[in-house]
Amino acid sequence: MTARTTPPHIDEVSKAIIELLQEDGRRSYAEIGKSVGLSEAAVRQRVQKLTESGVMQIVAVTDPLQLGFLRQAMIGITVSGDTRQVAEALAALPAVDYVVLTAGSFDILAEVVCESDDDLLALLNSEIRSIDGVRSTETFVYLKLHKQLYNWGTR
Structure with missing residues (x-):
């Protein structure tokens, strides 16, 4: 969205x-x-x-662990140049499910879902860090998802 x-x-x-x-x-x-x-x-x-109009989507929300995706992480990315171009390149990667431009320590936050730590390492080294403009990354590996809801309402 x-x-x-x-x-x-x-x-x-x-x-x-x-x-x-x-x-x-x-x-x-x-x-x-x-x-x-x-x-x-x-x-x-x-x-x-x-x-x-893009106000809402109706989708099936899955549990990545149940589907064999054993590693989730949030990656903080520092960019030199146009953050929008880097965000577009990140959004095109299949393992990336969330991309947001931010203010603060990182220019972009990207959530990824991978099958294993090896897949996460390959994603970081071969795909994310090779995007033109990516200056540095910091990876926050999820140990346990404690809460994730989509029913925040409209009021």
Whole structure:
């Protein structure tokens, strides 16, 4: 998802739809319609507009460990030059699932999911550190994921 300079106006009904889908992304449009006072077709249209505009995505959230990805890490990256170009190059890497430009000690934070420590090492040395403009990296290996939620709501 990309940030918008002017967020679209989201009315209370659309916010309620979003929150219901955050609780259960498989909830039927008919069930949502009953909760928010709309027809199934009207809910379908609103969900389509919300997804097409980039306000929300409906995806299956997986547990990387259950899928055989035994190493996750956050990588702090210091850049010389245009941080946006480095961010684009990072975003194109399949192992990278999160890229954000930051202010502070690092110019970019990138979260990665790898099958092993060897894969993480190869990713760092062969791919990330070889990107033009990457000056240095610091890797924060995840020992245990304590909390990760996607239901922060709309209010």
